[in-house]
Amino acid sequence: MEMGEISMEEKMSYVLSNCMCEKCSSYKNCSAEGGKKELGFCFPKIGKSVCITEEKGCICGSCPVYSKLGLRYMYYCTRGSEKDQMAM
Numbered sequence: 001m002e003m004g005e006i007s008m009e010e011k012m013s014y015v016l017s018n019c020m021c022e023k024c025s026s027y028k029n030c031s032a033e034g035g036k037k038e039l040g041f042c043f044p045k046i047g048k049s050v051c052i053t054e055e056k057g058c059i060c061g062s063c064p065v066y067s068k069l070g071l072r073y074m075y076y077c078t079r080g081s082e083k084d085q086m087a088m
């Protein structure tokens with residue numbers, strides 16, 4: 001799949017279906033706190049988590065999305081999406 005040729009929606013669904021955050025030690029399932037389960041924090045339309053606040057390691061570097069999209073940052077759940085962090 002060539003990322004340049006797909007729509008934002010398709011890209012987001014690729015990110016969500018390949019995200020590895022649930023295996024990360026920093027991950028908290030917000031649905032356990034009455035919210036919605038979250039994933040794909042690196043994606044611009046998603047960004048920071050509403051319930052993850054503690055950074056206890058980040059496994060984004062080993063995620064297929066990370067290499068596929070040429071990402072460069074970490075801790076998207078606490079620091080914001082790739083785009084947000086690029087602007088900081």
Ligand code: SF4
Pocket residue numbers: 015016018019020021039040041042043059060061063064065066071076
């Ligand atoms: S790079 Fe990180 S935040 Fe983005 S999809 Fe992969 S595990 Fe999730």
Ligand code: SF4
Pocket residue numbers: 020021022024025026027028041057058059060074075076077078
């Ligand atoms: S963005 Fe990084 S630190 Fe946050 S849950 Fe995903 S893998 Fe873990």
